[in-house]
Each structure stands twice: as structure tokens, then as C-alpha cells.
Amino acid sequence: MPMTRSSTEAPRYAGLLTPVHLGAGAEATIRFAARLAQALPCRLIGIGADEIELPYYGDGTGMVDAVLLENARGVVQEDLAKAEALFRRVAEGAPAVDWRCAIEQPRGFALTQCRAADLVVLARQGPDDEAVGRMGVAPGDLVMELGRPILVVPPGVETLAAKSAVIAWKDTCEARRAVHDALPFLVRAEAVSVLAVGEEAIENGAQDVCGYLAQHGIAARAVLRPDSAEYVVDEIMTQVRHQGADLIVAGAYGHSRMREWIFGGVTQDLLETTPICCLMSH
Incomplete structure (x- = not known):
């Protein structure tokens, strides 16, 4: 690797x-x-x-x-x-x-x-x-x-080169923490994209994240999908395929109640279905 x-x-x-x-x-x-x-x-x-x-x-x-x-x-x-x-x-x-x-x-x-x-x-x-x-x-x-x-x-993945990463960006503390926690991978990646999906995609700070990463020598680019009609995870996977990514970076959203975990839909789908490695932080 x-x-x-x-x-x-x-x-x-x-x-x-x-x-x-x-x-x-x-x-x-x-x-x-x-x-x-x-x-x-x-x-x-x-x-x-x-x-x-x-x-x-x-x-x-x-x-x-x-x-x-x-x-x-x-x-x-x-x-x-x-x-x-x-x-x-x-x-x-x-x-x-x-x-x-x-x-x-x-x-x-x-x-x-x-x-x-x-x-x-x-x-x-x-x-x-x-x-x-x-x-x-x-x-x-x-x-x-x-x-x-x-x-x-995920099953069947034997190694992680972390050559290409997609950051599933949402302007929350969980996503910010995930970006920071993933820096040891991101500084070694050859391609990094910051993907923002939905109505707030243009104003939710994806460009600032690219600027933050640039301070660490990481040349990231923002990918904005404000008019997407796709489910967020589908957009993430479309970007993964387009980019040939082998790593997803995302915040984990949800809360606990009486020892049952209640996840946001994107978090649950990434945990259960992502075909490539996914770094998550809460």
C-alpha cells in the first residue's frame, strides 16, 4: 500500500x-x-x-x-x-x-x-x-x-492506498472533526474533493474547507450539487465512481437513546452499504 x-x-x-x-x-x-x-x-x-x-x-x-x-x-x-x-x-x-x-x-x-x-x-x-x-x-x-x-x-476490501478521497461535506461539527481526523490520509492523497449536496451546498463552506486543506498542502476541489434530485448517498457514490476514490470521509450524525442508536439516514447507509472504506467521526 x-x-x-x-x-x-x-x-x-x-x-x-x-x-x-x-x-x-x-x-x-x-x-x-x-x-x-x-x-x-x-x-x-x-x-x-x-x-x-x-x-x-x-x-x-x-x-x-x-x-x-x-x-x-x-x-x-x-x-x-x-x-x-x-x-x-x-x-x-x-x-x-x-x-x-x-x-x-x-x-x-x-x-x-x-x-x-x-x-x-x-x-x-x-x-x-x-x-x-x-x-x-x-x-x-x-x-x-x-x-x-x-x-x-467493507467486505472484500483488503488494502487502503488512500490515493483518492471524497469528503461528504456538511457544515457541522461532526464533518469538521472528520476532515481533521482524516488529515493523515488526505495529505497523502493524489486527489481530494469536497462534495456538498442540497440547497445549502453553495453557502455551506466547502470552499473554506478547500482553503483549510490547502494550508496542509492538500490540493482539494469543491464539488457543489445544489440542484441535485438524488439522495445524498447516491451523489456521494456517483462522485466516488467518477473520481475513482478509495476513501470517503464523513461526519456521523445521530444520538443515543436507552442504548439504541438512532442514526441519520446518510450515516446509516454509509455504515451499512458503502463499497469503499469510510472514515467517520462524531
Whole structure:
């Protein structure tokens, strides 16, 4: 995955983090993250977590047999050991690797451990893919609370050269944060466009974003679609195809309510259907 226009003063990621599970696609995700860490270059942190599950007999006593508890703990520890072995084997090519694990709810563990990295790499499942299992976390489980950008990797994508990027621009704090968080990729890209769609496309600051990027040595161009009758994601994908882009940069919009994630339509579609890598920030 060659990177171009590298500079000692350019923005860079010091560390990537990827959650590890034992389900479908686990090895492919680790391999993608390791290749990216090697190309940038930076440290790669793998994390694994799982909860202890005990049988419920419905007797209302609230008592847990000590033997059952110990057996369940042993199963979790065995799975975490398998996840570590998988991670270390597949991530061997990364410049430096670190492993962290816990007997804990996977989503909660990921939310705390992300403090150690600049970017979280997560694969999304395809519509016909098998479930990732109990240790897995989906991008939608994390993006709204993580406090770090997420790189969503679609099925079948093995590498990210980040040669061409489309910024899905909307004048919000989420989009501004996404542009800043993506700088280590954008400074290496050969083509960057700032796409604004809808009635406010002309006045929502896309040209200012191009000016901001120019200060970082990035020659971006504004693409304005004020009269578009297309759905925003369709316009994004049209620009991706026209440009031959391999990266989308976008803000993640939505809020949480009683631990259910309520996403804006564009965010949900990008999380679930984008055919190329998508960097999202909230």
C-alpha cells in the first residue's frame, strides 16, 4: 500500500486499534489493519473482550454454582487466548503490536481502550455474511460514543492506498472533526474533493474547507450539487465512481437513546452499504 507525498511534518497516526473476534472475517480485518499500520507506519493495538454467560434456571434463588462460574470463566479465557494467538499471527508484519483483553462486555471495553489509539479499524459485515459472534462489535455500536474516528472497512476490501478521497461535506461539527481526523490520509492523497449536496451546498463552506486543506498542502476541489434530485448517498457514490476514490470521509450524525442508536439516514447507509472504506467521526 504505497503512500505518496510523505513528510516528516505531515499529520500522522501513531496508533491504530482493531477489535478482534473469532467469527467470520476476523482474520481479514486483522490483516487489513496490519497492512495499514505497516504502510503508515504506526503501532497496531488488538483488543478482545467477552462476558461470562451462565445458565439461568429460573428458580429465583439468585445462587450461582461455583463450578459453573469457573467453567464459564475458563471458556472465556480460552476464547481470549485464541483471539490473541490469531491477532499476533496475522499482525506479524505490523511495525509494532500490542494486545489487550478483558473479561468484559466487548462494546464497553472498546470504548475505553480507544483512548490509546488515533484511529479504530472495524469491518462491517455484508448482508450474506455470518455473524461475528459474541466477541464482535459493529461500527454502529461504537461510532457515536467513541471519541475517535472509525475506519469502516467493507467486505472484500483488503488494502487502503488512500490515493483518492471524497469528503461528504456538511457544515457541522461532526464533518469538521472528520476532515481533521482524516488529515493523515488526505495529505497523502493524489486527489481530494469536497462534495456538498442540497440547497445549502453553495453557502455551506466547502470552499473554506478547500482553503483549510490547502494550508496542509492538500490540493482539494469543491464539488457543489445544489440542484441535485438524488439522495445524498447516491451523489456521494456517483462522485466516488467518477473520481475513482478509495476513501470517503464523513461526519456521523445521530444520538443515543436507552442504548439504541438512532442514526441519520446518510450515516446509516454509509455504515451499512458503502463499497469503499469510510472514515467517520462524531
